[in-house]
Amino acid sequence: MSSRLKDVAALAGVSTRTVSNVVSGTGAVAEETRARVQSALDELGYRPNVAARNLRAGRTGLIGLAIPELHSPYFGELAGMIVEAAQQRSWTVVIDQTFGDREAERRLLEGTGGRLVDGLIISPWALGPEELTGRSRDVPVVLLGEQQAHGVADRVAVDNVLAADEATTHLLSTGRRRIAAIGVQPHLRNGTARQRLSGYRQALRRAGLRPEPALERAVTTLHRKHGAEAMSALLEGDERPDAVFAFSDELALGALHVAVERGVRVPEDLAVVGFDGIEDGRYANPALSTVVPDKRQIAERALQCLADRIYSPASTVPPLDIVIPHRLDIRASSGRTG
Amino acid sequence: MSSRLKDVAALAGVSTRTVSNVVSGTGAVAEETRARVQSALDELGYRPNVAARNLRAGRTGLIGLAIPELHSPYFGELAGMIVEAAQQRSWTVVIDQTFGDREAERRLLEGTGGRLVDGLIISPWALGPEELTGRSRDVPVVLLGEQQAHGVADRVAVDNVLAADEATTHLLSTGRRRIAAIGVQPHLRNGTARQRLSGYRQALRRAGLRPEPALERAVTTLHRKHGAEAMSALLEGDERPDAVFAFSDELALGALHVAVERGVRVPEDLAVVGFDGIEDGRYANPALSTVVPDKRQIAERALQCLADRIYSPASTVPPLDIVIPHRLDIRASSGRTG
DNA sequence: CTGAAAGCGCTAACAG
């Protein structure tokens, strides 16, 4: 079985104190002793027991990442970058999926008291601002993509209203006038969909158009399937839209698929713009225009926030509100026609 | 700060033993005492310290998942299912990305001695069979998608040769004769690409065709970009293929994109089949035919293996070799023409 | 420079 510090000490003929010093590089050890200890270490293939070290240190070197679902490309890409950024800081990431479940989100937020993790990055869907403000948590928390909670915890998100406005304005600039929005989510409390809707309406109004309820389609999830269903409904409606702004790339890809399948010409008859900048969109047919949040920066800043709070627990810096830049990638699905 | 068992005991006027019993539901506790302890528990918002519990129990409740990259749809979907299956077994998953790096893979495999995790699921890319057989590890390991290592550890994988044969045979059955293969990876040691290539060749030979080196395209990664590049090269070649079998859906989607963009009619002029059954393919234009491994079952069986080894460490059951079923989903990209 | 020993918070064997 695996050997302990004590075994190594016995083999090298020194105390555990000295072995510990050699392992961690702490303190001063005579060169001769160090060599002897090192060979004992190698011979036994010693690995420090993480649990014991954690218990002693009061830190685990783990951070939690709680996201709705790992299989969606957006969260998959983001999670990958967070894991990578964490590795660079010598942290290990523990992943939980909430599936947008209120209880799961609440449990994770409150259950962090077990000190399994030194910090938590959570992307809440079902939890509203008031629920995020629970009893004060004992590990630092960073909220991802949540723009309603003020002063509760550090937040990292793009400016959804602005981004949606830009996407819609782009469609208007190509001459579209009946622009549908796919992705309204009245059942979620995180405000993302609401903000994108509001940016969309804002752009329409500025162009002198009036938002039409028939063009604002609700979905139960952000998956392709529901984008496809929403598109079907729109195509079967009385007045077809000439453009679609989908609140996620997945919805947009579902919509695109249905449109192309039914012989609608994209972008000539229908322009499509998505949101998230996932890799799939780049290779879709036609390639999908999309709002691209700087995911790499989301990951970096979120970890930076955690690091600051973890290493300076006494810090009185108020909760940060970090706005991540985004850009609009215009591709074939909304390319200017003739 | 967070309270300890001792604090709760003091508040409730009992010993830590009793509190421990209440928390864990072990032993018998008088109803009256239990109530008193419970209210003390609630009042202090007690959470057991995971590190201490782990140290005591010799288990952490964590399992490691080491995959090349989280952002690729295949691994994203698979990781999601593994996290889900682990949650059901009350395990938490720690994710590491190896990016197919030999050193990273080796480190993870050997570094499991720290007992951070109770078990490890790893999908090796760069490590060959001989390297997998290192010093005997002290936590159970499950190999994913590795079919060369015999008797080293439990393995869970689809029958790549068979699956590739089926995909190729399907293309042959639609009348294709110049079938290209995209995805040869001479630099990787995990054997997956080699096996798919061998299944592909086997099908060709059975049909009386001879494999042509010009039609077997190597790639450096399985990403869409390299599928696109391989397709470009094929289209610019002297004799165009009338079908493509890509060793991953991502490669297939990259190829599909380039083909459609250049006006090649799919499936009339070119049929495309991928491998992995990722969600993107279903909504591609045209929808992508693909070999679909039962990912849910991969996740389930891998966890089952770990559970068996972890809970019966003394088991003498030899390393298992689990073959996961797959199916061929024929969609528009290879639909029979005329 | 190195040894002895306390203690992180918890569980469980051993009393009572």
Place this chain on the structure above:
DNA sequence: CTGTTAGCGCTTTCAG
């Protein structure tokens, strides 16, 4: 039914 206590393996204070 409940209290006392010995460690799990490590780091670190205090001596030497």
